[in-house]
Amino acid sequence: MEQYQRYVTDNKFMAEKENQILQSSKTNQTDASAIPKNNFTQSSRTTEFALDRSKSMSFDWSEFERVFATEFNSKGGFERLVSFLSEVSKIIAKYLKSERDINSKVLDFHHPHQLREMMDHCLYVDENPRDLEQLLSDCKETLKYCVKTAHPRFWNQLSTGIDIIGLVAEWVTAAANTNMFTYEMAPVFTLMEETVLERMRGLIGWRDGDGIFAPGGAISNLYAMLAARHVINPNIKQAGMMGSKKLVVYTSEQSHFSIKKAAVILGIGLENVISIPADNRGKMVVSELEKAVKQTLQQGNIPLMVNATCGTTVLGAFDPVSEIAPLCEQHDIWLHIDGAWGGSVLFTEKYRHLLKDIHRADSMTWNPHKMMGVQLQCSAIFLKKKGILSAVNQLGADYLFQKDKLYDTNYDTGDKAIQCGRHNDIFKLWLMWRSKIFVGNPEEERRFQASTRTGQC
Ligand SMILES: Cc1ncc(COP(=O)(O)O)c(C=O)c1O
Numbered sequence: 001m002e003q004y005q006r007y008v009t010d011n012k013f014m015a016e017k018e019n020q021i022l023q024s025s026k027t028n029q030t031d032a033s034a035i036p037k038n039n040f041t042q043s044s045r046t047t048e049f050a051l052d053r054s055k056s057m058s059f060d061w062s063e064f065e066r067v068f069a070t071e072f073n074s075k076g077g078f079e080r081l082v083s084f085l086s087e088v089s090k091i092i093a094k095y096l097k098s099e100r101d102i103n104s105k106v107l108d109f110h111h112p113h114q115l116r117e118m119m120d121h122c123l124y125v126d127e128n129p130r131d132l133e134q135l136l137s138d139c140k141e142t143l144k145y146c147v148k149t150a151h152p153r154f155w156n157q158l159s160t161g162i163d164i165i166g167l168v169a170e171w172v173t174a175a176a177n178t179n180m181f182t183y184e185m186a187p188v189f190t191l192m193e194e195t196v197l198e199r200m201r202g203l204i205g206w207r208d209g210d211g212i213f214a215p216g217g218a219i220s221n222l223y224a225m226l227a228a229r230h231v232i233n234p235n236i237k238q239a240g241m242m243g244s245k246k247l248v249v250y251t252s253e254q255s256h257f258s259i260k261k262a263a264v265i266l267g268i269g270l271e272n273v274i275s276i277p278a279d280n281r282g283k284m285v286v287s288e289l290e291k292a293v294k295q296t297l298q299q300g301n302i303p304l305m306v307n308a309t310c311g312t313t314v315l316g317a318f319d320p321v322s323e324i325a326p327l328c329e330q331h332d333i334w335l336h337i338d339g340a341w342g343g344s345v346l347f348t349e350k351y352r353h354l355l356k357d358i359h360r361a362d363s364m365t366w367n368p369h370k371m372m373g374v375q376l377q378c379s380a381i382f383l384k385k386k387g388i389l390s391a392v393n394q395l396g397a398d399y400l401f402q403k404d405k406l407y408d409t410n411y412d413t414g415d416k417a418i419q420c421g422r423h424n425d426i427f428k429l430w431l432m433w434r435s436k437i438f439v440g441n442p443e444e445e446r447r448f449q450a451s452t453r454t455g456q457c
Pocket residue numbers: 158215216217218219221255256258309311312313338339340341367379
């Protein structure tokens with residue numbers, strides 16, 4: 001309701017501004033200050049905006065409908081839809097082919113003001129609907145200036161390449177356009193999520209446990225810290241951090257900044273994130289971690305979580321989990337594995353040893369959108385124990401998560417999440433997994449390593 005009101009208020013504001021603009025353009029005194037600041041950055045646009053609006057007062061919305069909806073249902077509409085989609089496929093196929101041309105540029109770089117000028121003919125959004133031909137041209141134009149992530153000279157250890165099965169899966173996902181918050185909204189994808197999460201937990205070495213797909217590794221790390229905090233003090237959910245003792249997080253100086261960010265978001269505070277030195281290969285020095293934990297205890301504060309990064313962002317180092325785990329077990333500290341990047345080595349016989357003992361951890365972040373080459377975004381947080389995600393996040397909104405539905409509402413995974421609506425990130429991973437990765441098959445592993453460049457770590 002509040003949002004709706006804000007929407008109405010915003011629209012009123014826009015309408016008032018537009019009226020002012022119309023009045024001033026009628027009297028030939030366009031007042032730039034009358035235009036909401038965030039609309040356009042260039043003053044030339046400002047003038048165009050004012051003039052366009054004055055022309056389009058009797059705008060016909062049925063134009064819009066004709067192009068995007070009803071036409072496909074009318075006589076011959078299906079054929080037109082098929083030909084439109086095949087035109088898009090051709091554009092994509094040509095792009096994918098040209099992307100792999102080693103003689104082409106990885107990026108046709110231009111400064112923002114230049115690019116704005118070069119795309120001037122199509123960047124503008126206004127109330128005039130463009131026809132499908134124009135939109136096809138817009139698609140081509142857009143791809144022209146993108147970074148070619150499947151180019152042989154595009155080298156990024158975190159995410160790279162275009163997997164065709166993943167691409168097709170993204171199309172199907174968009175066609176289904178379902179929201180992952182409840183089983184009734186996404187029955188098939190909910191089951192796929194359950195199946196794949198279970199399979200991935202199996203690779204971590206957990207028979208049971210919990211997990212959820214999240215929008216990226218940073219958010220997955222936030223989930224882990226949130227869960228750790230809930231286990232140590234469930235009251236915080238109700239009472240907030242005010243009465244809490246200082247909670248301390250340990251992470252190597254080479255770890256990803258999202259650990260610090262999570263501490264900021266959760267009210268733990270940056271000064272309570274202890275940066276543990278790393279050795280010259282980028283691995284956490286466990287004796288330094290030990291010292292830091294001792295100091296926390298001496299100060300009467302609470303060691304909350306150790307983050308062991310498996311696959312650090314810059315050096316690709318793997319913190320020694322086998323040495324860190326006993327320390328965490330001794331002091332009852334939550335052990336989180338940030339395997340956002342390196343988690344995927346679980347798929348290879350050759351490198352799996354880098355993640356030895358990760359089953360001793362309490363949680364793990366793992367991004368299939370990194371080393372596995374699944375299209376962005378695809379990231380999951382795993383927990384060894386079931387029930388914590390629900391306990392900390394569940395609020396039971398009764399318009400969405402009713403308990404008297406005609407199916408097992410444990411399949412309504414949405415209330416375990418910190419978001420409401422959730423994108424379907426599972427289908428592309430599921431389809432890709434079915435198409436290629438087979439642990440233990442040397443030929444598959446070789447291809448996986450070649451395609452993901454695991455061979456370099
Ligand atoms: C080790 C590590 N953790 C977490 C992240 C954050 O992942 P995302 O960009 O998906 O939020 C990254 C990204 O670079 C990373 O390298």
